[in-house]
Amino acid sequence: MSNDLFKNAIALTGGISTGKSTVCNLLKLHGFLTIDADKIAHKLLDENSNEIIKMFGEQYVKDGKVLRKELGKIIFSNEDNKLKLEALLHPKIKDEIIKESRIFEEANKPYFIDIPLFFEKMHYPIPKSLVIYTPKELQIQRLMKRDNIDEKEAILKISNQMDIEKKKQLADFVIDNSKDLKNLQNEVERVIGEII
Secondary structure (H helix, E strand, O other): OOHHHHOOEEEEEEOOOOOHHHHHHHHHHOOOOEEEHHHHHHHHHHHOHHHHHHHHOHHHEEOOEEOHHHHHHHHHOOHHHHHHHHHHHHHHHHHHHHHHHHHHHOOOOOEEEEOOOHHHHOOOOOOEEEEEEOOHHHHHHHHHHHHOOOHHHHHHHHHOOOOHHHHHHHOOEEEEOOOOHHHHHHHHHHHHHHHO
């Protein structure tokens, strides 16, 4: 992999429900290009729905679309299933991210790659990282509300990822998303000022 591949890239990461997609949308409003690893993963899941049927059974696919919520139940609670799915998807996701970032590099300006598990997996030689930070208590509350789940399930989902405090320490840039949207907009503008 050539060194100049991710030269202008900044990995955008954080924890589950810390507000990554909101920040991505705000960055787009400021004219930044973004690559969304989750969107790529969803597209690839559907494109590989036959593989999903072979691996996990046809109850996880309907009309050629993978039932992500159902599949999630057997992925989050079972390490073997998780590894099987990752082995199928991660190389394909990586190829797609590389393809898109090659195009973005031509502009020679900073752009963001939204990779939820950037620190956990470390598959990408991206020089800088931006962490969207929310204290764990707030993260749990937001996740319970967002996915309509109880506290126990929320904690289980969050525990699948590296602790948010640790990610905050590893980051080059941090956006604090523990208050309201106005504050988040100010945080985004502050970080853009640091990046440009």
